[in-house]
Amino acid sequence: MDDRNVWRSRAAALVEASLSRPRLNHSREVARLASELCDRFHADEEKGYIAGIAHDLARELDISEMLLLAETDGLPLRDWEKANPLLLHGRAAAAILMKHTGFKDAETLQAIRDHVTGRGAMGPISKIVFAADFLEPKRDFVSPEFRRRTLGLSLDEMVLAVLERKIHFVRAAAKEVAVDAQALREELTTHA
Numbered sequence: 382m383d384d385r386n387v388w389r390s391r392a393a394a395l396v397e398a399s400l401s402r403p404r405l406n407h408s409r410e411v412a413r414l415a416s417e418l419c420d421r422f423h424a425d426e427e428k429g430y431i432a433g434i435a436h437d438l439a440r441e442l443d444i445s446e447m448l449l450l451a452e453t454d455g456l457p458l459r460d461w462e463k464a465n466p467l468l469l470h471g472r473a474a475a476a477i478l479m480k481h482t483g484f485k486d487a488e489t490l491q492a493i494r495d496h497v498t499g500r501g502a503m504g505p506i507s508k509i510v511f512a513a514d515f516l517e518p519k520r521d522f523v524s525p526e527f528r529r530r531t532l533g534l535s536l537d538e539m540v541l542a543v544l545e546r547k548i549h550f551v552r553a554a555a556k557e558v559a560v561d562a563q564a565l566r567e568e569l570t571t572h573a
């Protein structure tokens with residue numbers, strides 16, 4: 382087994398030991414779709430797989446634990462994150478993966494952090510995992526038509542379509558749109 386397969390197996394084993402069956406199935410679908418998209422958009426398939434399988438590692442933790450883990454990345458906790466700590470499950474997941482496997486690839490860890498709200502200036506792995514999290518086929522709130530159409534777009538168009546749909550859900554729930562999500566929207570609509 383080469384080095385890359387070792388990380389892939391370690392991440393998958395950790396996820397299997399940590400998550401409920403439905404979330405494990407979701408994570409596997411995200412990893413599978415992220416791998417496919419990496420292949421299509423000439424990004425590193427292994428990074429896409431590992432970010433995809435590990436992205437929700439912290440999603441089933443208590444909020445207090447999530448907060449503690451998220452802070453270990455050394456970045457500040459922003460007001461909008463404190464107001465809605467569930468948004469920190471990406472930062473916490475990256476911290477868990479690092480802590481329990483020793484995995485250190487910056488681009489992959491950043492994609493795990495970015496999957497919840499997106500962010501301005503995301504790299505290709507972050508964009509792919511952000512889109513795959515929403516578009517994997519087990520998501521019952523995504524229509525087959527939206528999935529098919531969106532998966533046919535360019536990567537930036539795909540991310541924007543997913544982002545608009547996520548913002549729509551956030552507003553429908555009378556919640557604030559995260560600052561990082563607004564920055565991503567601004568970037569993608571300005572440069573479109």
Ligand SMILES: [Fe+2]
Nearest residue numbers: 436437440497
């Ligand atoms: Fe998530």
Ligand SMILES: [Fe+2]
Nearest residue numbers: 407436437514
């Ligand atoms: Fe997810």
